[in-house]
Amino acid sequence: MERHWKTIIEPFKIKSVEPLGFTREDERERVLKDAGYNVFNIPADKVLVDFLTDSGTSAMSSEQWACIMRGDESYAGARSFFIFEKAVRDLTGYRHILPVHQGRAAERILMSVVGGPGKTVLSNSHFDTTRANVEASGANAIDLPVPEALHFDTPGPFKGDMDLKALEAKIRELGAKNIPMVIMTLTNNSLGGQPVSMRNLREVAEICKHYKIPLILDVARFAENAYMIKQREAGYSKRSPREIAKEIFSYGDGCMMSAKKDALVNIGGFLALNDPEWVRGAREVLILGEGFPTYGGLAGRDLEAMARGLEEVLDEDYLAYRIRSVEYLGDGLRKAGVPIVEPPGGHAVYVNAKKFLPHIPPSLFPGQALVCELYRIAGIRAVEIGSLMFGEGSNGNFKPARMELVRLAIPRRVYTQSHIDFVIEVFAEIAKRKDLIRGLRIIESSPRLRHFTARLVPEAA
Numbered sequence: 001m002e003r004h005w006k007t008i009i010e011p012f013k014i015k016s017v018e019p020l021g022f023t024r025e026d027e028r029e030r031v032l033k034d035a036g037y038n039v040f041n042i043p044a045d046k047v048l049v050d051f052l053t054d055s056g057t058s059a060m061s062s063e064q065w066a067c068i069m070r071g072d073e074s075y076a077g078a079r080s081f082f083i084f085e086k087a088v089r090d091l092t093g094y095r096h097i098l099p100v101h102q103g104r105a106a107e108r109i110l111m112s113v114v115g116g117p118g119k120t121v122l123s124n125s126h127f128d129t130t131r132a133n134v135e136a137s138g139a140n141a142i143d144l145p146v147p148e149a150l151h152f153d154t155p156g157p158f159k160g161d162m163d164l165k166a167l168e169a170k171i172r173e174l175g176a177k178n179i180p181m182v183i184m185t186l187t188n189n190s191l192g193g194q195p196v197s198m199r200n201l202r203e204v205a206e207i208c209k210h211y212k213i214p215l216i217l218d219v220a221r222f223a224e225n226a227y228m229i230k231q232r233e234a235g236y237s238k239r240s241p242r243e244i245a246k247e248i249f250s251y252g253d254g255c256m257m258s259a260k261k262d263a264l265v266n267i268g269g270f271l272a273l274n275d276p277e278w279v280r281g282a283r284e285v286l287i288l289g290e291g292f293p294t295y296g297g298l299a300g301r302d303l304e305a306m307a308r309g310l311e312e313v314l315d316e317d318y319l320a321y322r323i324r325s326v327e328y329l330g331d332g333l334r335k336a337g338v339p340i341v342e343p344p345g346g347h348a349v350y351v352n353a354k355k356f357l358p359h360i361p362p363s364l365f366p367g368q369a370l371v372c373e374l375y376r377i378a379g380i381r382a383v384e385i386g387s388l389m390f391g392e393g394s395n396g397n398f399k400p401a402r403m404e405l406v407r408l409a410i411p412r413r414v415y416t417q418s419h420i421d422f423v424i425e426v427f428a429e430i431a432k433r434k435d436l437i438r439g440l441r442i443i444e445s446s447p448r449l450r451h452f453t454a455r456l457v458p459e460a461a
């Protein structure tokens with residue numbers, strides 16, 4: 001009998017290190033002020049622990065770095081392309097594999113082929129760039145998550161699922177011919193990084209098949225989703241993450257991937273399709289905007305590192321560590337009295353700032369106030385997902401978002417348990433004197449995607 005230890009350790013040792021940006025509190029106060037209380041404007045070397053995003057921030061393995069050295073940089077037909085193509089084809093089972101520089105390029109290409117005015121795309125939830133690309137083509141994007149996805153305090157195993165009744169009702173209402181595709185996002189990034197169950201995916205696929213609508217999977221975090229199926233769904237505990245992932249892909253007619261997440265690389269993505277008509281159109285757009293179809297806006301070395309990353313991410317020890325370490329942060333915050341979206345997601349923990357700072361109204365951005373406090377007292381960088389990101393206007397014409405969250409996204413293989421323990425300690429300290437945290441006012445902003453560029457000031461005490 002194999003002994004089972006309780007402590008799940010980082011399943012790697014560290015070969016190359018990078019110093020963290022230690023700063024003093026008075027320096028951080030100055031940095032915050034200069035940044036207009038917007039952490040997107042803070043230079044990364046002034047950040048101690050960076051939880052801004054898990055996108056493109058992974059640590060590559062020594063094998064991936066070896067791939068970088070081996071990369072074949074031939075313009076057409078590079079060896080690295082064939083290695084990449086085989087890795088993606090073996091995993092997904094889709095026939096045509098088109099590399100792109102990152103996920104949104106795949107979205108733009110697909111939408112310029114089959115989007116357009118009068119069309120509607122349905123999804124469990126569109127990621128924000130996916131929605132932007134659907135809308136930029138002239139089409140509509142509608143999210144149909146299960147209702148429990150919005151009940152933040154109540155845990156559930158598969159809060160990333162699609163609302164099947166709503167899906168069928170929408171298809172009947174709009175007419176199948178006006179729906180070029182249904183997109184399932186795994187995991188559901190916009191709603192807490194929650195997984196989709198195999199059962200829900202299978203049922204969505206059946207509905208799509210019945211109405212002859214292609215089902216496209218947005219698989220930025222397919223491995224995290226596969227592992228949570230293994231843990232939570234009956235019948236999967238004995239199956240390997242790769243087998244589960246293959247079953248996931250079998251229900252789609254194609255997929256788009258931002259390789260900056262579960263392919264463990266710093267840049268890259270792909271579009272994988274079966275339909276030869278779609279592929280013909282996509283190749284044309286790819287050549288116009290990205291490059292020749294055997295490199296798609298990337299270097300040969302990037303393709304090879306991606307191929308390797310797709311294999312490493314399905315390693316069961318890696319996934320056990322990955323999912324557990326995010327949960328561990330969630331456990332620590334809960335114990336410190338910090339309300340989080342339950343359960344923790346696969347790549348991030350979301351703090352419910354509305355509940356944590358009830359004295360700050362949405363119009364004074366409680367999420368952003370917490371983000372600034374995390375930076376001010378400890379140099380931790382997180383991101384607001386609330387009225388600064390999704391609300392409209394300020395002061396008189398203010399319209400709040402439906403939630404005020406702070407996302408702590410965990411880069412893959414980058415931080416150790418002591419970094420996470422430190423973050424938990426900081427939250428416990430903030431919880432003690434949270435009533436003193438003040439809201440913020442916008443003094444400068446642009447009409448679109450304002451959270452990237454807005455400047456704010458703290459409310460007078």
Ligand SMILES: *Cc1c(COP(=O)(O)O)cnc(C)c1O
Nearest residue numbers: 102103104127129189220258260
């Ligand atoms: C990040 C992401 C994208 C977009 O990918 P980029 O590589 O950032 O362009 C699309 N969908 C999901 C679910 C994502 O998380």
